[in-house]
Amino acid sequence: MAVINNIKAVTEALDVAMGLDKNVIVFGEDVGLEGGVFRATQGLQQKYGIERSFNAPISEAMFAGVGLGMAMNGMKPVVELQFQGLGLPALQNVIANISRMRNRSRGKWTAPMVIRMPMGGGIRALEHHSEALEAIFAHIPGIKTVMPSTPYDTKGLILAAIESPDPIIVLEPTKLYRAFKQEVPDGYYTVPIGKGYKIQEGNDLTIVTYGAQTVDCMKAVEMIKSTHPTASIELIDLRSIQPWDKKMVIESVKKTGRLLVVSEAVRSFGVPAEIIATVNENCFDSLKAPLARCTGYDVVIPYDRGEGYHQVNPQKVVEAIKKVLDYKF
Amino acid sequence: MKYIGKFDPQKDEIVRVMDKDGKIVNPKLAPTISDEEVIKAYSIMNLSRRQDDYQNKMQRQGRLLSFLSSTGQEACEVAYTMVIDPKKDFFVSGYRNNAAWLTMGQSIRNIMLYWAGNEAGAKAPDGVNSLPPNIIIGSQYSQATGIAFSEKYQGKKGVAVTTTGDGGMSEGETYEAMNFAKLHEVPVVFICENNKWAISTPTVQQTKSLNIAIKAIATGIPSIKVDGNDFLASYAVAKEAVEFARSGNGPVLIEFDTYRLGAHSSSDAPDVYRPKSEFEDRVPYEPLVRLKAYMIAKGIWSEEKQTALNEEQDKHIASEFAWVEQNKNYPIEDIFNYQYAELTEDLKDQLAEAKEFFAKYPETKDGGHH
Numbered sequence: 001m002a003v004i005n006n007i008k009a010v011t012e013a014l015d016v017a018m019g020l021d022k023n024v025i026v027f028g029e030d031v032g033l034e035g036g037v038f039r040a041t042q043g044l045q046q047k048y049g050i051e052r053s054f055n056a057p058i059s060e061a062m063f064a065g066v067g068l069g070m071a072m073n074g075m076k077p078v079v080e081l082q083f084q085g086l087g088l089p090a091l092q093n094v095i096a097n098i099s100r101m102r103n104r105s106r107g108k109w110t111a112p113m114v115i116r117m118p119m120g121g122g123i124r125a126l127e128h129h130s131e132a133l134e135a136i137f138a139h140i141p142g143i144k145t146v147m148p149s150t151p152y153d154t155k156g157l158i159l160a161a162i163e164s165p166d167p168i169i170v171l172e173p174t175k176l177y178r179a180f181k182q183e184v185p186d187g188y189y190t191v192p193i194g195k196g197y198k199i200q201e202g203n204d205l206t207i208v209t210y211g212a213q214t215v216d217c218m219k220a221v222e223m224i225k226s227t228h229p230t231a232s233i234e235l236i237d238l239r240s241i242q243p244w245d246k247k248m249v250i251e252s253v254k255k256t257g258r259l260l261v262v263s264e265a266v267r268s269f270g271v272p273a274e275i276i277a278t279v280n281e282n283c284f285d286s287l288k289a290p291l292a293r294c295t296g297y298d299v300v301i302p303y304d305r306g307e308g309y310h311q312v313n314p315q316k317v318v319e320a321i322k323k324v325l326d327y328k329f
Numbered sequence: 330m331k332y333i334g335k336f337d338p339q340k341d342e343i344v345r346v347m348d349k350d351g352k353i354v355n356p357k358l359a360p361t362i363s364d365e366e367v368i369k370a371y372s373i374m375n376l377s378r379r380q381d382d383y384q385n386k387m388q389r390q391g392r393l394l395s396f397l398s399s400t401g402q403e404a405c406e407v408a409y410t411m412v413i414d415p416k417k418d419f420f421v422s423g424y425r426n427n428a429a430w431l432t433m434g435q436s437i438r439n440i441m442l443y444w445a446g447n448e449a450g451a452k453a454p455d456g457v458n459s460l461p462p463n464i465i466i467g468s469q470y471s472q473a474t475g476i477a478f479s480e481k482y483q484g485k486k487g488v489a490v491t492t493t494g495d496g497g498m499s500e501g502e503t504y505e506a507m508n509f510a511k512l513h514e515v516p517v518v519f520i521c522e523n524n525k526w527a528i529s530t531p532t533v534q535q536t537k538s539l540n541i542a543i544k545a546i547a548t549g550i551p552s553i554k555v556d557g558n559d560f561l562a563s564y565a566v567a568k569e570a571v572e573f574a575r576s577g578n579g580p581v582l583i584e585f586d587t588y589r590l591g592a593h594s595s596s597d598a599p600d601v602y603r604p605k606s607e608f609e610d611r612v613p614y615e616p617l618v619r620l621k622a623y624m625i626a627k628g629i630w631s632e633e634k635q636t637a638l639n640e641e642q643d644k645h646i647a648s649e650f651a652w653v654e655q656n657k658n659y660p661i662e663d664i665f666n667y668q669y670a671e672l673t674e675d676l677k678d679q680l681a682e683a684k685e686f687f688a689k690y691p692e693t694k695d696g697g698h699h
């Protein structure tokens with residue numbers, strides 16, 4: 001077991017997968033010698049050669065389309081988009097071709113490929129580098145979307161994504177790349193796609209979150225003890241955005257009667273709305289307070305001077321928790 | 330090489346073997362091809378043309394959805410698919426490729442099934458590496474590049490052939506794909522069937538390039554312009570291009586100069602946007618007329634043979650369509666089963682919900698059609 005951070009977990013996952021299967025290759029902007037802007041692929045070209053880890057000319061639509069062609073013809077491409085906001089030209093191929101290939105060919109051609117992209121705010125990046133667009137991917141049938149928050153999950157989910165016969169979008173919160181370290185097993189293991197992780201058990205409130213906000217929520221759960229010392233909070237890291245662990249969330253809310261969903265994405269038409277709708281359909285009789293969400297605002301993700309206003313932070317989560325816990329019919 | 334590199338796109342040079350009357354005007358450029366092969370090619374061109382006509386009638390009667398006819402473009406489509414091996418090579422099609430699909434070995438019933446609204450029609454039979462119609466134009470260039478990359482990477486000998494129109498060449502992805510394909514020297518043959526019209530936008534409003542072939546020059550890919558209504562020229566160049574790519578020389582682009590004689594789709598009327606004189610000027614150059622005249626002059630074809638072929642093909646087309654009308658519907662599972670390798674828990678629930686609903690109200694499955 002090594003103690004590593006999230007970015008190293010990405011590298012390890014790719015290293016393990018490439019070591020096991022010659023058909024796994026990685027490419028994207030700058031991913032070759034330098035290892036990408038976040039160094040996620042550092043060392044892979046030296047180890048596996050320029051044929052298996054290489055820079056691609058900057059054209060994201062092509063990355064996705066070429067990856068699809070490779071995947072249809074027996075390879076396991078892992079395409080890196082440099083930032084989610086810069087990868088939008090690839091969206092056309094993700095939605096129009098990759099997600100549909102199995103269905104439109106009635107299973108004759110499939111797209112077992114992985115597209116990784118750094119996403120989310122909090123790293124003081126330039127414009128177009130801080131988007132959180134998971135809802136867009138989650139809305140599209142035919143692809144699966146995961147967003148790990150820990151090194152263990154990062155490695156395990158990327159390996160599961162590479163193993164998967166379906167196209168998988170891996171969203172990697174940039175804020176967490178070097179935020180903390182964790183013990184991670186050596187070698188091969190997977191984290192199942194579609195299964196959440198219960199960070200802590202509780203009886204009074206269920207908090208559902210994912211990505212960088214798991215850290216905010218963990219802090220908030222500590223902070224709330226000063227005003228609500230007896231509050232017992234259940235905290236769930238979804239890990240997979242679509243499919244998401246409905247069963248875990250529904251069971252939890254049936255027990256606690258209260259739900260708060262936390263996401264840094266803009267508020268409207270987002271993942272929290274989907275979770276809240278589902279809980280409403282399944283847990284109405286158990287509810288003790290309105291289902292709540294803590295999110296960014298419906299504004300263009302602000303540039304650095306304004307980003308702090310938009311980002312979810314532990315205090316915002318604390319205020320949202322209080323509102324739910326203190327609600328009286 | 331006899332063609333690639335010998336005809337300069339920057340001078341707008343074009344490969345042509347026969348004139349509009351089917352007379353060989355450039356014997357030195359004529360390909361080596363047997364009479365049997367020529368007859369086979371003509372027979373597929375004829376079949377595709379008659380299928381287009383039949384489908385147009387069925388579409389007018391509301392028995393097929395809108396479709397895109399290959400009428401006028403059959404020669405190049407048959408030529409570039411005849412020179413590849415459907416088992417080993419790949420055809421990454423556009424949406425206007427009926428004659429090419431037939432040449433690859435797809436059945437009329439499947440093609441019609443697709444135009445009748447059943448995705449099963451997009452599934453080519455085993456041993457036919459032909460992808461479903463690509464409705465998003467330009468995107469097939471990337472996919473073909475990826476497929477070709479895999480062929481090279483895995484040490485296989487297959488070639489990917491992909492095609493789009495003059496309109497498709499305005500999509501950035503075609504350039505992006507060619508650029509990547511050349512960087513990696515992958516075995517892909519990029520084809521543009523320049524049929525002069527992208528729906529109602531003529532080529533002159535699509536690009537200021539001297540021609541389409543010239544667009545490959547910036548990527549370093551060799552390119553060539555061919556008379557796409559001349560089967561012999563199309564066959565000769567396509568064969569050389571596929572061999573060129575297969576031998577490890579990297580990609581190549583062929584512009585087939587052709588003409589769309591029909592509408593863009595069965596839902597539009599070209600009379601509204603296309604000058605009548607232009608259409609009339611192009612009719613005498615259409616590929617079936619030219620190849621037929623060549624074959625008759627050569628003594629390998631006759632009006633009697635033509636009549637017999639028409640009868641046989643019309644019968645086949647009608648019986649295939651009859652099958653489609655009987656088999657075009659599918660069970661509810663089919664809209665769920667192909668989203669992922671396995672149904673997710675959520676989709677299982679949604680399928681159960683849908684089945685319960687349609688068991689109760691089966692008549693509503695005809696959907697929102699009015």
